[in-house]
Amino acid sequence: MAETTGDWTQGFVQAVAAAEHGVVRVQAHAHRRASGSVWSEDGLVLASQLALGEADEAQITLAGCERHGAELVGREPGLDLALLRVRGVKLAALVFADDAELRVGQWTLALGRPGDAIRASARIVGVLGPAQRTPLGGKLDRYVESDRGFPRGFSGGPLVDGRGRALGMNTSGLFRGADLTVPARTLERVVAELLAHGKVRRGYLGVGVQPVRLPDAVAAQAQRQAGLLVLSVAPNSPAAAAGLLLGDAIVELDGKPVSEPRELSAVLQDAIGRVLDARIVRAGSLHGVSVTPGERP
Numbered sequence: 131m132a133e134t135t136g137d138w139t140q141g142f143v144q145a146v147a148a149a150e151h152g153v154v155r156v157q158a159h160a161h162r163r164a165s166g167s168v169w170s171e172d173g174l175v176l177a178s179q180l181a182l183g184e185a186d187e188a189q190i191t192l193a194g195c196e197r198h199g200a201e202l203v204g205r206e207p208g209l210d211l212a213l214l215r216v217r218g219v220k221l222a223a224l225v226f227a228d229d230a231e232l233r234v235g236q237w238t239l240a241l242g243r244p245g246d247a248i249r250a251s252a253r254i255v256g257v258l259g260p261a262q263r264t265p266l267g268g269k270l271d272r273y274v275e276s277d278r279g280f281p282r283g284f285s286g287g288p289l290v291d292g293r294g295r296a297l298g299m300n301t302s303g304l305f306r307g308a309d310l311t312v313p314a315r316t317l318e319r320v321v322a323e324l325l326a327h328g329k330v331r332r333g334y335l336g337v338g339v340q341p342v343r344l345p346d347a348v349a350a351q352a353q354r355q356a357g358l359l360v361l362s363v364a365p366n367s368p369a370a371a372a373g374l375l376l377g378d379a380i381v382e383l384d385g386k387p388v389s390e391p392r393e394l395s396a397v398l399q400d401a402i403g404r405v406l407d408a409r410i411v412r413a414g415s416l417h418g419v420s421v422t423p424g425e426r427p
Contacts, residue, residue, distance in 0.1 A: 141292050142252065145239055148294025150248040152224035153241045153287055155191035156200075156214070158182045165242040165287030166190065166214070167299050168223045169321060173216040176317065178285035179205050180303040182212045190216055195246050204324030208268025209312050210285070210303035213324045224288055227295035229272055229313035234258050239290050240276065240300050244283025251281050263392055264304045267332065269399060271319070274298060274311040333398030333423035335374075336367020341389055342379055344411060351416050352409065356389035357381035372421040375412065382409040383421075398423050 156166040156177045164181030168174070175190060182188060186202040200214040232255055240251040259273030276289070280300050288296035289311045298311035323330045342359035349355050357379040363369050374380075380388055384406040388394045397406070401423045408419050 142239060142250070145290055145292055145294040146241065146248060146250050149224055149241055149288065149290045149296065151193045151222035152296070153193075153243045153248055154221075155243040155245065156181060156188050156286055157191070158185035158188035163244045163283050164285050165244060165283060165300075167286060167288045167296060168221045169213075169317070171220050171223045173200075173219060173221055174203070174321070175200060175214045175216060175221070176286065176299050176321075177212045177214055178301055178303060179207050179210050179212045180301075181285060182214075188214060190214070191243070191246060192221070193243075193248065204328040206268060206320050206324065206330045208264050208266040208330070209270070209316065209320060210301040211268075211299065211312060211317075211320060213321060224290075224296040225294070226314040226317070227291060227293075227297055229274065229297050229315060231291075232258060232272075232274060232297060237292065238276075238297065240280055240284055240287065241290060242281065242284035242287040242300075244281075249281065249284070251284065253277055263396065266304075267395065268304070268330075269316070269396075270304075270310075270312065271316045272313045274313055276300075276309050276311065278309070280309045331402055332395075332426040333401045334367070334426035335369040335394075335398065335421060335423055336364035337369045337374060337380075338362035339380065339391055339394065341391075344379065344381070345414070348411050348414060348416065352381050352411065354381045354387055354389070357411060358388055358391065358394060368422055368424045372408075372419050374410070374419070374421070377412070379411040380408060381411060381416075384408075 152168040154166040167176040190200045198216045200216045203213040205212040236255045253276045256277035257275035298313040338361040339358035360378045
């Protein structure tokens with residue numbers, strides 16, 4: 131048993147050693163310190179949006195206490211994610227691993243640098259789930275929850291496996307009472323969006339909707355029990371251009387059923403500028419229309 135314990139201990143030590151130079155301290159406010167994960171050698175750093183707040187710059191402290199200023203590239207509040215850039219310095223980037231390898235019960239380490247020194251917290255993967263939306267509209271490609279809360283100041287730091295490879299960025303700011311890891315595949319997608327646009331663009335129709343149950347005859351024709359009743363149509367919006375009217379019920383968009391506002395948002399997320407086929411109920415009859423989502427203002 132002693133030998134097994136020693137092997138575990140040595141494995142954790144080696145994992146921290148492999149990743150610690152890719153973990154930085156992020157400070158945008160005098161009394162609010164958090165951690166950051168180095169995304170690339172050319173100065174990109176992932177941080178917690180909640181720790182950054184409304185600030186457009188922060189101070190980054192590297193391993194060895196070397197300090198540099200960093201500027202905001204973009205933010206995605208829906209994932210508690212901010213992307214920062216440190217100029218003129220080559221950083222030690224984390225090696226990111228495919229989160230598909232994660233299993234419930236797997237031992238991992240949360241790493242942070244809320245002070246000058248690296249800190250580690252052992253934990254197991256408590257919950258793995260499918261893709262889902264956060265309350266602020268961010269899209270997690272996989273739900274990854276730790277078995278207990280992250281220590282203070284660890285948000286923005288990585289979750290690493292036994293080889294020191296980063297599985298994602300840790301955050302306590304997405305769901306009340308749940309400490310999550312934004313998985314590597316989500317980070318890759320969002321970083322690309324932030325570099326290109328400074329934000330994550332979201333599709334927009336310009337309608338106010340609420341769930342509605344369809345009359346039996348219409349439900350049988352549409353092969354759907356419910357849809358989204360259109361309560362408002364914004365002037366000059368994509369919905370107005372498509373001819374949607376108050377009282378219409380959207381039952382399908384891009385081949386996917388929509389009976390909850392979140393389902394509509396999910397379809398629109400990656401559909402900016404793309405012509406989508408929609409099925410609507412108008413005056414008791416089923417109709418097909420084409421809509422082209424714009425970008426949410």
